[in-house]
Amino acid sequence: MSSILVPERGWFRAPAGHEKIWIGLALSWCLVLTVMMPYWHFRGKQNSRGEAYAVVPTEFAARVDRFIAANKVGESNGVPIVEPAPGGDAFVLARMWSWNPILKLRKGETYRVHLSSLDLQHGFSLQPLNMNFQVMPGYDHVLTLTPTSAGSFTIVCNEFCGIGHSNMIGHIIVE
Amino acid sequence: MSAIVQTLVDGTKKILNPGRVCATTGLSVCRTAQQFIKLNAVSAVVFLLIGGVAALLLALTRWQTVHLLNAEWFYRIVTLHGLNMLIFWILFMEVAILYFCCTTPLNSKLFSKKVAWVSFGMMLTGALMVDYIILQGQADVMMTSYLPLLAHPLFYLGIILVAVGTLIGVFNFFATLYIAKRDKTYEGSVPLVTFGATAAAIIAVVTLLHGAIVMIPTFTYSMGWTPQPDPMWYRLIWWGLGHQSQQVNVCAMVSVWYFLASVTTGARPLNEAVCRTAFVLYVLFINLASAHHLLVDPGIGATWKIWNTSYAMYLAVLASMIHGFTVPASVEVAMREKGYVRGLFGWLTSAPWGNPGFSGFFLSLVIFGFGGGITGVTLGTQQINIIAHNTLRIPGHFHVTVVGGTTLSFMALAFYVIPLIFEKDFIWRKAARLQPYLFGIGIVMLAVGMSFAGSMGVPRRSWDIDVAGVYGPAAHLMLGFVGVGGIIAFVGLLLFVLLCVGTLFFGKSTKGRAMTDWGVAKAPAGVAVTRLEEHDLSATKGTFAMVLIFLACFAVYYFANWKALADVWPVR
Ligand code: HEM
Ligand SMILES: [Cu+2]
Ligand SMILES: [Cu+2]
Numbered sequence: 001m002s003s004i005l006v007p008e009r010g011w012f013r014a015p016a017g018h019e020k021i022w023i024g025l026a027l028s029w030c031l032v033l034t035v036m037m038p039y040w041h042f043r044g045k046q047n048s049r050g051e052a053y054a055v056v057p058t059e060f061a062a063r064v065d066r067f068i069a070a071n072k073v074g075e076s077n078g079v080p081i082v083e084p085a086p087g088g089d090a091f092v093l094a095r096m097w098s099w100n101p102i103l104k105l106r107k108g109e110t111y112r113v114h115l116s117s118l119d120l121q122h123g124f125s126l127q128p129l130n131m132n133f134q135v136m137p138g139y140d141h142v143l144t145l146t147p148t149s150a151g152s153f154t155i156v157c158n159e160f161c162g163i164g165h166s167n168m169i170g171h172i173i174v175e
Numbered sequence: 176m177s178a179i180v181q182t183l184v185d186g187t188k189k190i191l192n193p194g195r196v197c198a199t200t201g202l203s204v205c206r207t208a209q210q211f212i213k214l215n216a217v218s219a220v221v222f223l224l225i226g227g228v229a230a231l232l233l234a235l236t237r238w239q240t241v242h243l244l245n246a247e248w249f250y251r252i253v254t255l256h257g258l259n260m261l262i263f264w265i266l267f268m269e270v271a272i273l274y275f276c277c278t279t280p281l282n283s284k285l286f287s288k289k290v291a292w293v294s295f296g297m298m299l300t301g302a303l304m305v306d307y308i309i310l311q312g313q314a315d316v317m318m319t320s321y322l323p324l325l326a327h328p329l330f331y332l333g334i335i336l337v338a339v340g341t342l343i344g345v346f347n348f349f350a351t352l353y354i355a356k357r358d359k360t361y362e363g364s365v366p367l368v369t370f371g372a373t374a375a376a377i378i379a380v381v382t383l384l385h386g387a388i389v390m391i392p393t394f395t396y397s398m399g400w401t402p403q404p405d406p407m408w409y410r411l412i413w414w415g416l417g418h419q420s421q422q423v424n425v426c427a428m429v430s431v432w433y434f435l436a437s438v439t440t441g442a443r444p445l446n447e448a449v450c451r452t453a454f455v456l457y458v459l460f461i462n463l464a465s466a467h468h469l470l471v472d473p474g475i476g477a478t479w480k481i482w483n484t485s486y487a488m489y490l491a492v493l494a495s496m497i498h499g500f501t502v503p504a505s506v507e508v509a510m511r512e513k514g515y516v517r518g519l520f521g522w523l524t525s526a527p528w529g530n531p532g533f534s535g536f537f538l539s540l541v542i543f544g545f546g547g548g549i550t551g552v553t554l555g556t557q558q559i560n561i562i563a564h565n566t567l568r569i570p571g572h573f574h575v576t577v578v579g580g581t582t583l584s585f586m587a588l589a590f591y592v593i594p595l596i597f598e599k600d601f602i603w604r605k606a607a608r609l610q611p612y613l614f615g616i617g618i619v620m621l622a623v624g625m626s627f628a629g630s631m632g633v634p635r636r637s638w639d640i641d642v643a644g645v646y647g648p649a650a651h652l653m654l655g656f657v658g659v660g661g662i663i664a665f666v667g668l669l670l671f672v673l674l675c676v677g678t679l680f681f682g683k684s685t686k687g688r689a690m691t692d693w694g695v696a697k698a699p700a701g702v703a704v705t706r707l708e709e710h711d712l713s714a715t716k717g718t719f720a721m722v723l724i725f726l727a728c729f730a731v732y733y734f735a736n737w738k739a740l741a742d743v744w745p746v747r
Contacts, residue, residue: 002366002437002441002442002443003366003367003368003433003434003436003437003442003443003444004202004279004280004366004367004368004434004437004438005280005366006280006361006362006363006364006365006366007363007364007366007367007444007447009363011364011447011448012447012448013446013448014448015446015448015449015709016446016708016709016710017708017709017710017711017712017714017715018500018504018712018715018716018718018719019445019446019449019500019501019504019709019715021719022496022497022500022719022722023449023493023497025726026493026496026497026500026726027493029496029726029729029730030489030490030492030493030496031489033485033489033492033552033556033733034485034489036556036737037481037484037485037556037557037558038481040557040558040737041477041481041557041558044558044740044741045741045745045746046558046561046740046741046743046744046745046746047477047557047558047746047747048470048471048477048480048557048558048560048561048746049476049477049747050471050472050473050474050475050476050477050480051473051747052473052474110745115473119323120321120323120324121321121323121324121406123564123565123634125565125566125632125634127632127643127645127646128631128632128645129632129743129744130562130566130630130631130632130743131561131562131743131744131746132471132560132561132562132563132564132565132566133471133473133561133564134469134471134472134473134564134565135473136406136407136472136473136474137323137406138405138406138407139407139473139474140473141473141474142473143746143747144746144747145744145745145746146744146745146746147744148744148745149744154643154644154645156632156634156637156643156645157634158564158565158566158634158635158636158637159321159565159636160250160253160317160321160324160636161324162315162324163246163247163250163315165250165636165637165638166246166637166638166639166640166642166643167639167642169642169643169644
């Protein structure tokens with residue numbers, strides 16, 4: 001009878017009435033939810049495939065340095081501004097508590113942006129778009145990114161990384 | 176005082192339970208179980224208070240205009256809050272609930288007092304170790320303690336102790352189920368709440384094993400004995416603990432809903448088979464759900480992410496949607512049977528809203544369903560996670576699941592546990608009737624503030640958002656909601672703690688008499704109670720209307736988020 005008492009014999013029966021209709025509706029909705037993801041994977045433009053390569057953190061930092069040396073176009077408050085070739089690779093190194101370098105990208109071009117960390121985990125949170133990706137030491141996380149709006153964008157760290165976490169701000173410029 | 180005596184078929188009498196008979200319900204209560212329900216529940220409330228004070232400090236710091244704590248203490252207190260609330264308050268309460276569900280409804284005694292002591296001792300020691308080391312400033316790593324962040328070894332050891340202690344308690348639960356079956360203390364199938372508790376216990380075992388797998392090598396690493404585990408591996412296994420434990424909470428909460436629905440309105444499960452199948456779905460389909468914490472992580476492919484999100488999740492979602500119908504429907508049927516048949520919602524408006532056991536449970540149901548469920552599925556959708564990961568939307572979501580849902584239902588339960596198990600009538604009964612509303616409203620406001628701030632990109636676990644220079648007045652206003660909602664919720668929480676503690680000291684004893692009724696639903700004088708059946712469409716039409724509204728809200732929120740996602744830069 002009650003949920004704290006042993007059920008009456010013969011309790012095992014099929015659902016009926018509104019309950020049955022609801023189970024059907026709920027199940028159909030769950031199927032919609034399930035289908036949406038593969039659908040978006042093939043048809044949608046925003047996906048997180050998790051493309052990544054193992055990398056030694058210091059080796060990644062060296063790549064970033066080479067990338068900066070080869071493509072530097074300016075400086076802002078001591079942080080290099082770097083313009084990668086359209087369609088090419090771009091590198092951003094996260095460390096406590098900075099993002100290096102500042103990328104300068106062109107609207108409508110596609111870039112392979114490599115993200116990794118020299119020390120702890122960090123969070124790549126691009127504002128004001130609000131696009132978020134995890135940055136891990138030892139993993140070269142590649143985002144194939146196409147800026148479709150111009151302006152100055154801010155990278156906020158959104159994975160806790162020690163006392164200076166909230167000061168860990170970077171930039172991307174799109175022209 | 177008397178023992179339960181059963182007359183067997185051959186005429187011999189058998190003493191089943193050396194416990195007492197509850198004067199309110201006529202059910203038997205095992206004294207050992209009662210003792211440990213008390214110990215665990217009291218510890219739970221102490222940790223709730225610690226976590227609550229921490230919560231107030233956090234809310235007042237995230238409210239950017241107040242910005243109370245400095246950075247160091249903010250992160251320390253986030254760590255303290257997460258662990259004391261999500262782990263200690265919830266686990267101690269759950270062990271208490273498990274001990275109840277395997278004894279009284281089955282008319283059985285607890286398997287072992289010694290085992291219960293070992294479990295309780297380990298959990299308490301572990302929890303105190305963790306709190307001590309956090310407050311010493313040796314573990315500013317958040318409850319997730321993501322490697323390569325490293326805390327003092329005592330932190331990991333404490334967590335391991337809590338996990339193993341809980342496992343031992345869960346073992347005591349299973350052993351009790353076994354002896355109850357063996358000694359035939361009940362006939363037929365176990366009651367629904369016990370079934371739900373069993374589902375919770377099964378998931379808890381899997382969960383806690385993940386905890387052991389990830390915490391032990393991290394502990395040995397912190398001691399310098401072994402190399403550092405891979406941080407990505409750590410995330411994967413940690414969320415096997417972190418996410419599945421939420422399913423334990425859901426199972427426990429749903430069992431509490433069924434329990435309180437029965438106790439406050441006389442509801443019976445509409446269809447036992449459906450309710451039980453839904454619990455089985457939780458057990459079967461939650462095992463891979465750690466995926467939706469890793470949706471924007473490197474090194475994990477889209478196929479794995481999509482498969483694990485949908486396969487593991489949506490049938491568990493189905494289960495929740497089923498409970499979300501059957502629980503209110505059972506209340507509706509019970510109320511209509513008592514003659515409250517007016518219109519679609521007459522049964523609901525005539526429900527015992529002044530009874531904190533009922534209001535707490537029903538608010539928990541609504542907040543969990545409309546708030547937690549809809550946001551959880553949406554944020555946990557593989558691609559939508561791109562616009563949500565690690566923003567305040569995430570705490571916005573789980574403060575309406577594990578706080579507005581689970582915590583509120585556990586609070587509501589206390590309004591019955593204390594009179595029935597501690598045998599004390601509540602003091603300040605008017606304040607008690609207000610408590611669920613206060614806490615519920617505060618949490619909803621907090622969560623709304625967090626969710627909207629998160630949609631504007633405000634990160635979680637961040638001491639200050641002004642350095643970034645990208646968040647405008649709207650985001651600050653939403654953080655104001657977090658602050659004000661946080662204060663209201665804190666007052667509700669403090670009131671709850673004061674009510675419980677005050678009642679333990681000053682409440683009138685209920686020994687040998689029924690507890691003072693909070694006001695359970697009764698048929699009005701002169702109305703004959705009829706019995707309605709599940710297939711009778713007019714018996715559940717109000718609930719059906721409610722779930723249709725729910726589905727519409729769900730669809731709107733879900734597709735609005737796809738739309739928002741479509742507006743950001745293409746990314747692969
Ligand atoms: C008075 C009630 C509560 C208030 C005002 C409150 C407030 C908060 C705030 C402001 C944060 C920090 C969000 C951030 O900056 O990332 C937070 C985090 C959190 N809260 Fe609560 N909370 C309350 C109750 C609870 C309860 C009862 C639970 C669990 C059962 C809970 C679980 C958590 C967890 C797991 C976190 C995340 C910690 C982390 O990021 O490591 N909260 N809460
Ligand atoms: Cu960082
Ligand atoms: Cu950070």
